[in-house]
Amino acid sequence: MAQQTLVKRSAAAAGANTDTILFTPAAGRRVKLLLFYVCNEVAAQAAGMNFELRFGSNIIAMVGFNVAAAPIGGMTGIAVIAHELFGDGTTTIVARNLTALAATSIAAFVCAFDSDYD
Numbered sequence: 001m002a003q004q005t006l007v008k009r010s011a012a013a014a015g016a017n018t019d020t021i022l023f024t025p026a027a028g029r030r031v032k033l034l035l036f037y038v039c040n041e042v043a044a045q046a047a048g049m050n051f052e053l054r055f056g057s058n059i060i061a062m063v064g065f066n067v068a069a070a071p072i073g074g075m076t077g078i079a080v081i082a083h084e085l086f087g088d089g090t091t092t093i094v095a096r097n098l099t100a101l102a103a104t105s106i107a108a109f110v111c112a113f114d115s116d117y118d
Contacts, residue, residue, distance in 0.1 A: 002116045003034070009041070010097060010107040019054070019094040022111050025087025033085070034112040036061045037078045038095070043105040045070040050098045053079070053111065056091040 010020045025031045036053040050064040061079035095109035 003112065003114045005110065005112040008095070008109050008111075010095070010101065010109070012042070012101070012106050013103050014097055014101045014107070016100045017096060017098065019096050020107075020109055022093045022095055022109060024089065024092045025085065025115070027087055027089030029087040029115055030117070031085055031087060031093075032114040032117070033060055033081050033083045033093070034114060035078055035080050036095075036109070036111050037063055038065075038076045039108040039110065040065070040070045040072060040074040041106040041108050042072065043102050044072055045074070045102050045105060049076075049101075049107075051076065051107065051109070052096040052098065053081075054094050054096055055083075055085055 008020055008022050038051045052059050053061040060083050061081050063076040063079050065074055065076055097107055
C-alpha cells in the first residue's frame with residue numbers, strides 16, 4: 001500500500017474552466033482517490049468558487065468555498081471519496097476551477113490517493 005497526498009498550485013489568475021494536472025496514473029496501475037480539497041492563496045476571491053476533481057472527462061468530486069468571497073487561506077470543504085480507477089498512462093487526474101480566479105490568486109489543490117495495493 002502506498003498512500004500519498006499531493007499539493008499542486010494553479011496558475012495565477014487562472015481563467016474559468018482551467019485544468020491543473022495533478023498526476024497521470026501509470027498504465028495498468030490501480031489508483032483509489034481518497035480526498036480532495038482546495039486552499040485559496042495570495043489574494044481574496046471576489047466571488048464564490050467551485051472546483052472539480054476529474055479523471056479525463058469524468059467528474060469524480062466537486063468542492064466549493066462556503067463563503068461568497070473566500071479570504072486568503074480560505075479552504076473548501078473536504079470531499080472524502082473512495083473512487084477506484086485503472087490508469088492507462090495518458091489520462092490525467094486534473095483539478096478544474098469552474099470560475100475565473102481573482103487577479104494574482106492561486107488555488108492550491110490537495111488530493112490524497114492510494115496505489116500499489118492488493
